[in-house]
Amino acid sequence: MAMYLHDDAVCLRVRDFSETSQIVALFAKSHGLISAIAKGSKRTGGKSPGAFSGPLDPLCQGEIIFIAAKHAGELATLTAWNLTDPAQSLRRNWRAWLAAQLMAEVTLAVLEPHDPHPELFLELQAALSHCQNLRMSAAYLKAALSAAGLQPQLDTCRRCGQMLAQMPANAPVWFAPAIGGMFCHGCRRNEPAVATITPVLRALARLPAPTTLQTAPPPARPADPIAVLDALRLLVAQIQTLSERRLHTAEFLPMICGINGKASSPNAADVSKLVQHATINSREQAP
Numbered sequence: 001m002a003m004y005l006h007d008d009a010v011c012l013r014v015r016d017f018s019e020t021s022q023i024v025a026l027f028a029k030s031h032g033l034i035s036a037i038a039k040g041s042k043r044t045g046g047k048s049p050g051a052f053s054g055p056l057d058p059l060c061q062g063e064i065i066f067i068a069a070k071h072a073g074e075l076a077t078l079t080a081w082n083l084t085d086p087a088q089s090l091r092r093n094w095r096a097w098l099a100a101q102l103m104a105e106v107t108l109a110v111l112e113p114h115d116p117h118p119e120l121f122l123e124l125q126a127a128l129s130h131c132q133n134l135r136m137s138a139a140y141l142k143a144a145l146s147a148a149g150l151q152p153q154l155d156t157c158r159r160c161g162q163m164l165a166q167m168p169a170n171a172p173v174w175f176a177p178a179i180g181g182m183f184c185h186g187c188r189r190n191e192p193a194v195a196t197i198t199p200v201l202r203a204l205a206r207l208p209a210p211t212t213l214q215t216a217p218p219p220a221r222p223a224d225p226i227a228v229l230d231a232l233r234l235l236v237a238q239i240q241t242l243s244e245r246r247l248h249t250a251e252f253l254p255m256i257c258g259i260n261g262k263a264s265s266p267n268a269a270d271v272s273k274l275v276q277h278a279t280i281n282s283r284e285q286a287p
């Protein structure tokens with residue numbers, strides 16, 4: 001007999017499967033990443049009223065009932081979805097929406113399917129409720145890397161051991177995405193590395209620590225958008241290198257930080273690209 005599992009979940013990605021069904025990528029609190037088919041989720045007033053409170057949308061949260069996949073690589077079967085948070089506040093704010101998309105994409109990139117991360121799930125819920133706060137988004141990326149055992153180590157040069165705290169202000173340094181570590185200016189050899197400066201690494205180090213996003217309120221003072229953009233770029237470079245996957249949201253980082261003035265009015269091409277990314281995705285990339 002099929003075993004029905006209950007959990008809370010954030011919907012990370014949605015793809016139409018048929019007139020009435022969807023394929024969804026979910027981050028479930030006790031079950032980790034789940035790829036599932038939601039048969040009949042788009043049917044309104046259908047044969048089994050109550051099983052789905054409506055079609056699933058990216059970044060919404062809800063209670064789920066599902067039957068786990070029998071074999072690795074197969075889809076689970078979502079049998080019920082009860083929407084608890086429609087993410088309305090994200091849909092009213094483009095920058096918050098893009099930041100949330102970035103967090104969803106990073107979650108899919110760094111976690112293994114069916115590997116539970118209840119702590120990170122709570123961190124994602126906290127970050128989603130503060131998406132307009134740039135530091136929260138960057139802190140969530142750091143938390144996701146940490147949950148995957150990939151937290152960047154930025155306190156000392158990985159070659160000579162010089163401490164970041166003792167390097168001069170505004171000194172040039174190198175960030176090596178493949179090791180999530182830094183080299184002082186003179187220590188970099190041939191390894192691929194991103195040029196940056198010490199204040200960016202210090203800003204990264206000062207972000208709220210992983211596992212504290214739920215309890216620590218976001219810092220009240222506004223973040224320096226350029227410093228956060230640089231920090232996000234380093235984290236995204238590390239995530240892309242380690243997951244061997246290009247993040248679609250990477251090109252929207254300046255918009256998320258409100259740097260290029262497009263944040264209040266993204267152009268039509270940007271919007272359609274993002275909507276396409278959120279709703280129609282290749283099967284290969286599903287977890």
Ligand SMILES: [Zn+2]
Nearest residue numbers: 157160184187
């Ligand atoms: Zn060094």
